Amino acid sequence: MATRKHAEEPYFTKIAQMSEEAGVQVFRFCPDQIKIHEKTVYGDVFDQQLRQWIPKDFTIPDFIYDRHFRGLIRNSDEISHNIKWLKKNAVFLGHGLPGKYKVFQSLSKIDSLSRFLPPTNKVRIPEDIWLDLSIHSRVMLKPEFGSKGTGIYLIENKENGSLVRMTKKEGGFERLFDKKAALHKWFRYLIEQCPYLTQPYLELSNAQGKPWDLRILIQKDSSGMWTERVRGARLGRAHCITANLAAGAQVIPFDIMLKGFPLKLQGKIQESIDHIIQHLPHELETRIARLFELGLDLGVDKKGDVWILDINSKPGRKIMELLDPDNMHKLYKAPSLYCTFLNAELLKAGE
Known part of the structure; x- marks a missing residue:
């Protein structure tokens, strides 16, 4: 469909x-x-x-x-x-996920995963954004149902006003609002278009100041078990706030990203990622609905702390096309193989 x-x-x-x-x-x-x-x-x-x-x-x-x-x-x-x-x-095959806020709310109640979640608030009125700005000084605005980095903004308090930054295909874009009333009006316009969330800004960039994050694609196999298909990093351009392929980010192997961190942090990072992959799919299915595939977007800050940035139940395949093209056939076969598994399970249950 x-x-x-x-x-x-x-x-x-x-x-x-x-x-x-x-x-x-x-x-x-x-x-x-x-x-x-x-x-x-x-x-x-x-x-x-x-x-x-x-x-x-x-x-x-x-x-x-x-x-x-x-x-x-x-x-x-x-x-x-x-x-x-x-x-x-x-x-x-998979029922998909609700909005990002409901997903984060569900995961925040799970002890084994809550520590990987950035604080996330639902925006109902412009004052909600102002409150978060007074606490964090730099806030990310994210659409609740967005994808590919569309509609994401970084709001930052400055001495002479508030700076709004976003990522476009051409690169970074920014605008300074020197009057609070003008920014308030823009906040109101934004949240009337679609539901938004706020999160504190996380410093997720390499030594050159370029934003980067990690995309992991997992799917169920012919026996209904979760299998990791690919793990790769997205490296954005300087002056951008996100590392999205649609905005010109490049794909690099995860090992290269990992080597960008001190050796003493690399084990911690690996352990956190493996923990998330092991627990997150099962917990989501237990609390929400059956799933078939997931694209996990993870960020790693300067301290080696891993953050769950987004969870996509209808992920793209670009990273696997670029990093592991010889195994693309596994993605093509996965839906029909999982169908046969589900069919057998339904026959066993007499349905």
């Missing part, structure tokens, strides 16, 4: 091509094409003989790999209604 019919087309085509061995037939569709009363959907079916997608109406597939992205704002009522209905009439 995709946002647009031809979204992620190379990826979906590879999945469909490699599903034949598992005995899985692959369809693609968008949620606005679901016909609830007929229990059908208009989309494409992949023809293994022709090796291409064929448009047609078909009954709702047994299993859904959800790659529909909501963006910064909520889905339309029709799409939300269709997806809610679909979840009652098909088995989703």
Whole structure:
């Protein structure tokens, strides 16, 4: 299930091509094409003989790999209604995650993970941002449903006003608000567009002052066990506040990032990362819903403390394409293999 019919087309085509061995037939569709009363959907079916997608109406597939992205704002009522209905009439490989605030709230109650979470507050009115600024002096504003670094701002108190910084494709962008009323008005405009969160600014940069973070991609395998697919670092450009690939960050092997820290901290960093990978997926599934894959974004500060920056239940694959292209076939096969596992589990349960 995709946002647009031809979204992620190379990826979906590879999945469909490699599903034949598992005995899985692959369809693609968008949620606005679901016909609830007929229990059908208009989309494409992949023809293994022709090796291409064929448009047609078909009954709702047994299993859904959800790659529909909501963006910064909520889905339309029709799409939300269709997806809610679909979840009652098909088995989703992974149910996805709610907004970032709910996820952080859930994890903050877990002793084994809470120490890796930066303090996170929900913004309801502009005064919430001002309060955090009075406490921390530098605050990150993040959209609750954002991805790829879109809509993230760093607000910093200065002697002559407040500096707002963000990352764009062209590089860093900043604007100084010398009047509180103007910034207050901008805060109000921002939170009217989509829900926002605040977090204290964390110094997550290398020796040259370039922002960097760590992306780890994990998936369930054919036996339903979590497996790490790739671990790589994203190195942003100078004067940027985030290290996002969409804004021109480069990908480097994790080992290179690790060597950027003193030897005495490297063991601590490794241990923290391994701990998060071991516990976080299970805790999320226990408290929220079944998951199929996760992209974990972690930051490491100057003291070697590891922070959970974001958790994406519909992660991209760019880091694996760049760092481990020879194993991309594992990603393409994973959805159909996990389908066969879920099917066997349902048969055992008599469903």
